[in-house]
Amino acid sequence: MSLLEIQDVTHTYATGSGRPVLHDVNLSTGEGEIVALVGESGCGKTTLGRLIAGLHEPSSGRISFDGTDIAGLRGNRRRQWRRKVQMVHQDPYGSLNPGLTIGSTLAPGILQHKLATWRTVQPEMIKLLQQVGLDATPAFLQRYPHQLSGGQRQRVSIARAISLQPSLIVADEVTSMLDVSMRVAILDLLLSFQRDRGIGYVFISHDFGVVRYFAQGGRIAVMFFGYIVEEGPVEELITSPRHPYTHMLLQAIPVPDPVLVRKRDEEGRDPERMIGEPATSGCVFANRCPLVQDVCRKQAPALTEIGTGHRSACHFSDEVPPLVHLTDDAA
Amino acid sequence: MSSPVTNDDQHLLEVDDLTVAFGDGPGSVRAVENVSLSVGAGEIYALVGESGCGKSTLAYSLLQIVPPPGQITGGTVRFRGASTTTMSKRELNALRGAELAMVFQGAMNAFNPVLTIGTQVDHILQAHPEVFADPKDGRDYFRHLLDLVQLPADRIWKSYESQLSGGMKQRVAIAVALLLRPSVVILDEPTTALDVLNQRLVIDILKDLHRTLGVTIIFVTHDLAVVAELATRVAVMYAGRLVESGTVEEIFKAGRRHPYVEALINAIPSVLDAGLRVRPIGGAVPNLAELPGGCRFAPRCARAEDLCHETEPPLLGDDHGHLVACHVVNRRPELVEVSKA
Amino acid sequence: ACTAGTAGGGTPGAGAASDPTAPGDSSKFLTFFPCCSWNTTWSFNPYNVNGLGIQNDFVTLRLAIVKSPSLTEFIPQLADTWEIVDGKLNVHLREDAKWQDDTPVTSKDLHDTAILNALRGDGFWNDITSVDIVDDHTVAFTLKEGQPESLAKLDILNAIRPYPSSVYGKLVTDELKQDVIKYYTTAHRDPEQAGKLPEFKRMSAAFKDLAAMKVEKLIGNGPFQLENITTKEAKLVKWDGFWDANKITFAGIRYLNGSTQTVYPQLFSGNVHFSNVYMPPPILQRWKKTPDSNTALPLAFGFTMLFNSSKKPLDSKAVRQALAYVIPRQQISEAAYGTDEAAGGTWKEVNTGISPSLEAIYLDQGKLDQLNKYPVDEAKATQLLEGEGFTKKGDQWIKPDGEPFTLTFIANAETTDIVTSFNSAAKALTAFGIKSEVNATSGAQQNADQHNGDFDIGSGFVGGNNPLGMYNSLLGPGYNFSKLGNYAGKRGIGFGPTKNVPGLGEVDVVSTIDGQVRAIEPGPEMNAQVWNWAQLVNEEVPYIWYATKVYQFPFSTKEFTNWPPLNDQNTSELWDIIAADMNGGVSLAIQQGFITPKP
Amino acid sequence: MVSYVVKRLAMSLLIIYIVISLSFFMIRLMPGNPMAALEAQLRMQGGLSEVEIQQRISSVYGVTPNAPVGEQYLQYVWGAIRGDLGVPIMNPGTTVTAVIAEALPWTIMVVAVSLIISFLIGIAIGAMMAAFQNSRFSQAMTFIVSFLSAVPSYLVAIALLYFLTSVYQVFPSGGAYAVDVTPGFNGPYLLSVLYHAFLPIVASVITSFGGWALGMKGSAISVLGSEYVRAAEARGLSDRRITQSYVGRNSMLPMVTQLALSIGFMFGGSVFIETYFQYPGIGFYMIQSVNQRDYSLMMGCFLLITVSVIVTNLLVDLLYPLVDPRIANPAARKRAVDKTADPDQEVLPAGGTMA
Amino acid sequence: MRFLSDLWRILRNDKGALVGGVIVLIYGLVAIFGPVFVQVGDEQDASQAYQPPSWEHPLGTDSLGQGVLEQIIVGTQPIMIVGVMSAVITIFIGVAVGLLTGYIGGVVDTIVMRITDIFLTIPGLPLIIVLASVIHTTNPFVLACILSITAWAGLARAIRSQAMSLRSSDFVEAAQLQGVSLGNMIGRQLLPNVGPYVAIHFLLAITGAIYASVGLFLLGIAPISGNNWGIMINLAMAQGALYTTDSAFYLFSPMAAIVILQVSFVFFSRALDSVFNPRLRVQ
C-alpha cells in the first residue's frame, strides 16, 4: 500500500492569476520511497510539495496519507499525521528564524509532540545534531543561525525535520542555494536517513544530475505547467525519456565535459521551443513540442502506462528520439 | 578614444597583480589578492569559484566599479594596453558600455524599475553618440539583438522591468550589454538563478553571439558544467586567489591539475552517471577575514603536506600558459585521468 | 421732570477738548485693544445669540449712558430728554441724529427695536407693558404697575441701542406687537403660563427669522463707521455725519481683537494706545517702565470663590467657615495682582459680599465692624472642623465618613489671575491638611460644571453698581437650585429652598433676592436689604470674596493726549464710567473731545 | 482599475459617513450638552430670566430635544449630505458651512504652501546629504534636521511669536490680512496675505522639512546602493543622467507616497499653528469652538478636515500612476506601500504616530 | 545579550545617540525619583514671583514665587506617565491587531483592516482634540487612551504587512510543520521578528503622545490640573510671558524640557534603528 496517495489534485491560488497551478495531478509514493519532481520554473513543483506537507489545502482532489484523507483529519490524528510529514526548504538562510537559537528552533516541535520532556529535550536535541553531523554540544544549541554557515544551517533544518520522526520528507531544492562543495554531503545525509530509518522523500529539483544521484532506485515525475507529463523509474526515464518535454529538459542540461558537449550539440536544438506559454487546449505541451501533430492540438493525451511503472502523457511517446550523449557514450 | 590603444589581440584585457580590499585597517578583507589574468580577443573566458571567493569583485574591478567601501589597492587593469586604473572619469565613461560592457549578477535588479526598457536603451544611446550617430540606428540594432536573444522586440521596448520574467530579464540585460557593440562583455553568473531550459537558452545565445558578433566574453560562474559548455579559457579562484587557469580542455582533462579543481569536479553529481564517483569536499571555504597560513586550500586538501600549511604556493605555468598554484602538483606533475569510471 | 444728564465728567477745564489752538494730526488712528475678544463677525445682525463685539458705542449709540456708580444719573446719547408722565416714560430722540446712510433717526427706529428686543427677551420688557410712537422723535414706554421708575430708566435708557428700522423693521407687524404685549402682560403675572401661549410660539418663530437674517452692512449712528473687519481687527473711521463730529480730532479707531496676551507687546511699543486687559505683575512692572505709560485706576469689582453648599461636607456652615479661616485671602489676591500701586494698591478686606466701593455707599462703618473678619486662624479652623467630626491623621484631615477631606477648585483657564489665586489657595489648604488641586478648563465648561453642581469650589465674578444685583448674581436664580431650564433641580451654590435671612426671616433665598433686585430702588430700603444680605453672607459663607480688583486702564500718551483727567486717586467720573462700561465710556470721552492726537 | 476606484470611493464615503455619525452623537449625546453651555453663557450675560433663556434657545435653534434620537440622526445625516451642518451654536446668524467655506481656503493655502516648501527643501537637503554621505556637511545636517524634526511645531510657533512679533516686531501676530487692504485681486491685498501667512508657514516648514530630508536621505542612499544604479554606471551614462533619471526619480517616489500620508498630519498640526497665529483657518475655528463648546461648529470643522484629508488622499492615490508608471493599478501600489512600511523606509516626523 | 552589546557598540560610535540615550535615561529617573527628592512647596511668597535665575532657584520663579526647576522636575512624571502609557496602549493594540490579522488573514483580516483604514484616514490630532474636549478627564489612563485613538492604526498596518511576509516565510512554515502552538507561533516566531520595529515605534509613540498631550494642555483642551510642562507653558503664556523678558525663564524652561526630551528620544531611536538594521549597521 502506498504511503501517500495524491488523487486528481487541482490547485488554484486565491491570490494568483486564477489559472490553476496544478491540474488533476495523480501521484503516489510508498514507504521509504523517493519520488523526484522535476520541471521548469513555475511548473508547480513547490506547490505540490506544499500540498503534500499540508501547508495548503488543494482546491479539489484528495491527498491521503496512510490511507486516510488528510483534509478530514482532526485532533489527535491530525497531530499524528502532522508529525509524519515534514519539509526541508530550499533557502537555508530563510528557513531558520534569525531571532531564535538553534535550541529554541528545535525544541518546540519535540515538546509539542511529546517526543521528549523539558528535562530530556536537550539531550534529545544533541542527539539530533549528532545525527546530522553537527558539532553536538550544548553550546551549539545556544548559537544563532547567523553564526552558522549555509551548510550548517541546512543541517539544522534537516535536524528539525527528522526530530519528529517523520515517514515522509518533502525536500524542495535543498541543495540549490548551497555551494557546490557542500551539496553532495547534504544529499548523502538525507540518503542516510532513507537507508537507516526508511524515511521517504518527495525530492524537488530541476537539476537532473542531482536527481539521478539522489533518487537512485526511485522514481521521477516530470511536471509541465501543472501537469505531470511523464513519470517513471529514474534510470529508465533519464536514459530513455518517453515524453518530448523530458527529452528537451535532459538535452538542455549542461555537461561538465567539453567533449560530450560538442557531441551533444550536434543533435541540434530549437531555441524557440524552449520557452513559451503552455497551450490552452489539447496537449499543454503542444506549443513547444517538436513532434506536434494536429491531434495534439485537439485532444489532450492522458497519462498512460507505457512500461512497468512508466507513464507518459504524449500521443507520440514512441517517437521520442533517444538521447545520444546520455545513452551511448558510457563506454 | 583618447587613450593609447594597441591592437594586440592576445592582450585585449590584462589584469596585473590586482588586489581589491574592502575597508581598511585591521577589519579589512582582501576579496581579490594578487590576481593576474590576460584575456585575448575572441575568447570566452570563465571565472570559476565557490561563493565569496572574489569572482564578482574581480569582474567589477575590470570596469572600475567596485562598490564602496571596496577599492583597488594594488595592481593594474589594462584594456587594449591603456590602464583603466588611472583613467579619468570621462575616459572611463566613454569606455564603459561602449568597449567594456557588463551584465550584473542577478540581472533582476539591473534595470531602473520606473523607466521602460526602451527609455533606458535611449539613455545609453545618448550617452554614447559616437557609436550610433543616428539613435534610430541604435534602436534598430537593439531590436536586432532582441531577436537574437529570442525576445519580442516591440513588447520589450515598452516594458518595465517588473513585467519581465527572470529568464527574460537576463536576456534583455545581455542584449543591452551588447547594444554598443563592445569588444568585451562581462557577465556575472548569467545562468545561476535560471532553470534548465532558460539556462540552456542563455548558453546557446551566448555561443551564438560570440560566433556572430565576435565579441569577447568574460563570464563568472560557479557551475563547472556551464564552463565546459561555454568557455574557451578558464580561471579558477579560491578565497581571493587565482589557483588555476588554462584552456577549458586543460582544466577538464589535463594531467596537472589543482587539487581544488579536481575536488570540485568530483563533487558534482552529473546526469551522465548515477554518481558513483561523486565525493564531497570536506570543510568549508575559509572566511576571508581569518585566512589560514600557507595555501588557502590546505585545510580541505586531501593531498596537503606540511609545506602547504606554511607557505603560499606560487602560480606556475607550463609553456601553454596553463597555470597552477599548488606545491604538490607543481612538484610532481602526474597524470590523473579524469573520466567516467 | 426732564433729567437730562450734564455732559462730561471730571474737570473739563483741564482738558483741551474745546481748544482749537493745538490741533493734532487728524489722520491718526487710535488703537484700542479691549480685553475680551470678539468672535468672528459673520453677519452684522445684533440679534444673533452671541453679542456682537462690534455693535458697540462707537458705531451704534444707546439712548443714554448711566453714570457710575450711580444708578440714577444718565448722560444723554441718542435720547436728549426723557421724562415720566402718567406712568409712561417718554423718550425724545435727538433731532440731529442720523443713520450712517444719512437718513434721520426717528421714533420708528426706536419703536421697532423695542419690539424686536422683546423677541430676544430684553430685560426692560419686565418693566413695561407697551411701547408706542408719540411723534417723529418721541416714543412712550408704558410702565407696568408698581414699577420703580429709576430701575425702568436704567433698563431702557442704558440698554436700548436702536437699530435702523430700514433694515429690521420689515419684521415688525401690528400682530407681532400685539403678541408681544399679550405675552409680557401675562408673563408679569405668571411666566409659566406665558410660555404656553400661542403668542409666544409666534414670537419664537419671528425671532428665529430675525436671528437668521444675514446683514451684510453695519449701519450705525455713532461717531464712527465700520470700514473693514478681520479676525484681528476692526477698522472704524470717523463719520462726518455724526452730530458732534467736529469734536472728534482723529481719523478713526483700530479696534483690535485677539487673545489678551497679544496686547502686551503692542502696549510696550506704543502701537496700542489704550486697553483694559489684566496685567499680571511682571507685565505691569514692564509697563511702568515704558515711556509715556499711564494707568488709570477707577472702580473696583471682585472675585469670589463659591462653595458647592449642597455637597457634603461643604453643606456645613462650620466647614465653610473653617475654610474661610484657612484660605489666606490677602496672599492669594496678591499672588495674582501683586501689591503694586499701579495694580490698584493693596488688598482690601471684604466681609459683606459686595465691593468696597458699594460698601462705602450702602453700608456704614459701624455695621461693617460688626462682621466677622475671618482672619487666617488655623486653630479656629481646626476647632470648627473637629466640631463637625473631622479628625486629623498625620498631615491630612479625615472626614467623618473616614475618607480624606480633599477639594478641587474649578476655574476658567483663560482667566489666569483666577487660576493663579486658586493655585495659591489650594496650596494653603493642602498645607493645612486638606489636599486640594485646581482644575482649569474652558470657560464654557466651567460654567456648565458650576450649574450642574459638578464641583467643590468654583469661581464667581461680581461687578456692577447695584449691590442687590451683586447678591442676586451669586445667590439668585443664576446659580441656585433653579426651578427652570436645563439646570432645574440641579445643585448649585447658594442655599436650599429656604433659609433664615437676618431681617427677613425664613424665605426662599432665590426668588426673594431676584424679586428685590427688580423692585428696590436706591434709598433707605435698599440700604436695609443690603445689610440683611451682608449678614447672611458673612455668617453662612456661601462664597468668599477674595480679591478686589481695581480696573487697570493702561494708556499711552506717546501719540494721544488729553485723556480724561484723573484726580489724585488716579480716577475720575469719566474713568468710572469707562470702568463700568468700557465702550460706552470711551465713546463718551471721545465725543466730549477727550483723547486727541498729540500736536 | 475601475473597480479599484469604485472600491476606494466607497471606502472614502464610508469613512465620511462614519465621521458624520460621530459628529452627530458628539453633538447630541455627550454629557453637558451644548445647549447647557449656551444656557450658561446667556445666563452670564445677565439680564435674561430663565424663561427667556429657554425661549431664546428653543426659538433660535429649533432644537427639539424630545424628538426620537433616530429621527434627529437621520435629519442630521441628510443635512450633512446636502452640505447643511446646522448653525454654529454661538453664531446662529450664519451656518457652519458658511464659516467653513470662509476658513477652509486659508487652511488649504497654508497647508499646501508649507507642505510644498518643506517637501522641496527637505528633498533637496536629503538628496545632498545622500550625495555627500559621511561628509561633515551630511553629519551636521543630519543632526540639525533630526533636531528640528523632533521639535513640536507649537513650540516653534511660540518661539517665533516671541522673537518675531514681540522682541522684534517684524511680523504681525495674527490675522490673514490687514484691515487697511480691500480683499480682492490687488497688490496690497496679496502682499498683506503673504505677509500674514509668512510666520504660520515658516513654523510648519521648520518642523516638517526635516522629516522629508531624513526620508529622502534614506531613500536616496538605498537607491544609490542599488544594482540598477551601478548598472547604469557600468553602461557609461553620465553622472547627470544617473542623478536625475535614476537616483533622483526613484528615491523621490516613496517620498511622493508619503506626501499623501503627511497631508493628514499637516492638517492636524495646522490646528496649533492657526491657533497661535490667530490665523482664521479651520483649525483656528475648531479650537475656538472647542473652547466655547460650540459643538456643531467644532464637529463641522472636524468633518471638513477629515473630508479634505480623504479627498486629497484619494486624489494622490488616483494620480499616483502618473508618477510611478510601474503601477498602473493603484491596488498594487498599496501593496508596495505596505511593504515599504518597514522601519528603514519610513519617514518619521516628530509625533509621527499622529499621522 | 547580543542586543545590548550591539546597542553599546552603536552608542559608542554615535555620540548623538549616546547623549540622547543618557538624557532619556535621566528623564526616566527624574520621572520616577524626582517627586521623592523635589517638591513644589505649598509655601508661597508673591514678592518672590518672576525672579530671574538664582542659586536658590536655578531657573527662576513663577507667579507664586516658586521655583521653575522644581516644577519641571515634578512635572516630568505626569508627562512621562501619559506618554509611556499611551505608547504602551498604541503598541499593544497595534501589535496585537497587526500580528493577528497578518497571521490569520481571511475575513477577520479584511474586516479589521477596513476598520484600521478608517482610523488611518481620520486625521489623528483633530480627532484627539475633539475627543479630549468632550471627554474631560484628568485621569492619565483615559488621556492616554484618547491619545492612542488613531496612533495604533499605522503600526497595526506595518506590523500586519510584516506578519504577512513572515507568514509566508520559510521559517514560519517550518514551525507550522512542526505543529507548534499558536502561542509559540506568535510569541516566539513572529513577535521577535517585528520586535525591532516595535521597539523603535515605542519610542516614537512616546514622543508622539507627549507632543499631542502637551498640545492639548497648551490649547487648554485638557483640564489644567496639577503640574506638568504643558500646563506650565499654558500658564506662562496666559501670564504674558511671551511678551516680557522677566518671565522668559518661566516660559522657555518647560519648552526646553520638552524639546530636549523629544530630540533625545529621536536620537536614541536612531541608535536602536542602527542596532536592528543591518544595512545601516554596515556604515
Ligand SMILES: Nc1ncnc2c1ncn2[C@@H]1O[C@H](COP(=O)(O)OP(=O)(O)OP(=O)(O)O)[C@@H](O)[C@H]1O
Ligand atoms: N502564494 C502564491 N500565490 C499565488 N500564486 C503563486 C503562489 N505561489 C506560487 N504561485 C504561482 O504558482 C505557480 C507555480 O509555482 P511553484 O512555486 O509551485 O513553482 P515551482 O515549480 O516550485 O517553481 P520554481 O522552480 O521556480 O521554484 C507559479 O506560476 C507561481 O507564480
Ligand SMILES: Nc1ncnc2c1ncn2[C@@H]1O[C@H](COP(=O)(O)OP(=O)(O)OP(=O)(O)O)[C@@H](O)[C@H]1O
Ligand atoms: N560591500 C562589501 N563589504 C565588505 N566585504 C565585501 C563586500 N562585498 C563583498 N565583500 C567580500 O568580498 C568577498 C568576495 O565577494 P564577491 O561578491 O566578489 O564573491 P563572489 O565570488 O562573486 O561570490 P558569489 O558567488 O556569492 O557571488 C566576499 O567574501 C565578501 O566577504
Ligand SMILES: [Mg+2]
Ligand atoms: Mg519552487
Ligand SMILES: [Mg+2]
Ligand atoms: Mg558574485
Ligand code: NI
Ligand atoms: Ni508611524
